[in-house]
Amino acid sequence: MRTERIAAVLLAAGLSTRFGEEDKLMADLRGKPLAAHTLETVASMAFAELVAVARPIDQAPVLHRKLERRGYTILVNDRPEDGISGSIVRAVEHVMPLRKCRGILICLADMPDVPQSHYNRICLAAEDIRSVVASTDGFSSSPPAFIGRKHFPELLALRGDQGARALLSHGIQIETTGAVLHDIDTPEDLPGWQPATPY
Template structure:
């Protein structure tokens, strides 16, 4: 499917509980915040719409500015504790009236190593509004993923932090390396992370 029939949905509202007190999306990777890698790659493609679900601006001012500069419509999730499903449902509700949108490309802000070529492969594997196309490392299904418009009601009914995992597991699988699909949950997941030095004796 052509990208001009697809809405990119960037999920960037998580609590990052396992990362500690810092905002993991602002962690520096290759000279810029983690979130910048994803939002810039997605923005370089010709999507029908670009929607980002983020935390309130007071909690993520830099992220809001970067999203605005790149032309994203920002939806604020005031209850990130409700899990990824709430963010997805919020985005789908926003996009539902836009009939030209034939499906969504789900992108995660904590997956900084996904290249444009892989996003393109996912979109090209989608045939119509019934399509579901997931990424896989050969073991499990994950985002980035395309979900066609026919499944929007199912996405709106999701609850908790599992997201559309069951739906993705039954879709077309586009395989790539596990390194490319690596997501950052803890500080040690960062490519430049080093364990803290032991205190001097």
């Protein structure tokens, strides 16, 4: 399916509790904030709609500014403690009335190394509104993933932090390396991370 018929949904509202006090999405990675890598790659493609789910602006002012600059519609998730499902539900409610969108491409802001070519492969594997296409490292299914409009009611019923994992496991699997699908959960996951030296 052509990207012009798909809404890209960037999930960027997590609490990042395992990362510690610092805002994970603003952590420096190769000279720019972690989230900037994903949001810029996705924004450089010709999607029908760019949607980002983020925390309230007072908690993530820099992220909001970067998203606005790249043309995202920002949906606020003021209950990030409800898990990833709450963000997916908000995004689907926004995309549902947009008839031109045949489905959504779910992208995670803490997956900075997914190249444009992988997002493209997922979109191309999606045939119609019934399609579900997930990424896999050969072991488990994960985003980035395409979910067709036919599955929107199922997505609206999601609860908790499992997201759409069950749905993704039954879809087409696009294999790539673990390095591409690597997500940042803790400071140690950042390339070149060094523990602070005690004085």
